[in-house]
Amino acid sequence: MSRPPLPPFDHDSAMLKVRLAEDGWNSRDPARVALAYTEDSVWRNRSTFVTGREAIVDFLTGKWRREQDYRLIKGLWAFTGNRIAVRFAYEWHDDAGQWWRSYGNENWDFADNGEMRRRIASINDLAIAESDRLFHWDRGDSGRRPDDHPGLEELGL
Template identity: 55%
Template sequence: MSKDIRPPFTHESALAKVKFAEDAWNSRDPERVSLGYTVESNWQNRAEFFTGREAIKTFLTHKWARELDYKLMKELWCFTDNRIAVRFEYEYRDAVTNQWMRCHGNEYWDYDEEGLMQRRVMVGNDYPIEEADRKYK
């Protein structure tokens, strides 16, 4: 479980934390994903700001209703004692237009002493792709 990987991070534990997050998000299960965050976790996702596990679950439920066939890749960029930064890329099919999209960007994560994420900041950009150009299937 993700919270068993606690700060201070080593290169190996930071890689494990990133892999755990990637696997959880690729499950597309808002409940499972939310358990990696503190009860009052603060999020910035692009221009959206919200706090708490319930808000996280609501956000993810709506996200994956719009972003069909979602597939994510996260890559460790750097880490310190209780922080991790990742580069990410994901692809999805828009539920309204059926257009394939790719999003890429960075995330910055702060963890509490129990190994739960207490702050997440995501910046990303979406752009249309052809289905034949998908990387993540």
């Protein structure tokens, strides 16, 4: 299966790849998100190591059970050939109602068909008051951030 845009990336195709990834994760649909990764994709997410689509689905199912009202913004940091680096922030709350903003960086490595074969994520969490939230959009059916909602740079993140 092909997942355009395909490597090698230029600025426009890298930007599109980042936005498509953001859209997928904002859907909070683990099965949909997992299709963007190779069957044997390898992840490091914080201190958790995940291999393969089935494990990705399991990981994301648990993540979005814990991280409620999840909203994510990704931004392109760098790209070359078949690799993209992004920075991101997402907001969510836990079962107790505590809001968090999680910041991080990801390094992505893609197969020739455009599926991601490796994802390395470093993430830090900051407790925030609900009044400090910056990510405000109606999640609707897709969860997609509207095109006119500010990105990381515009929000000073």
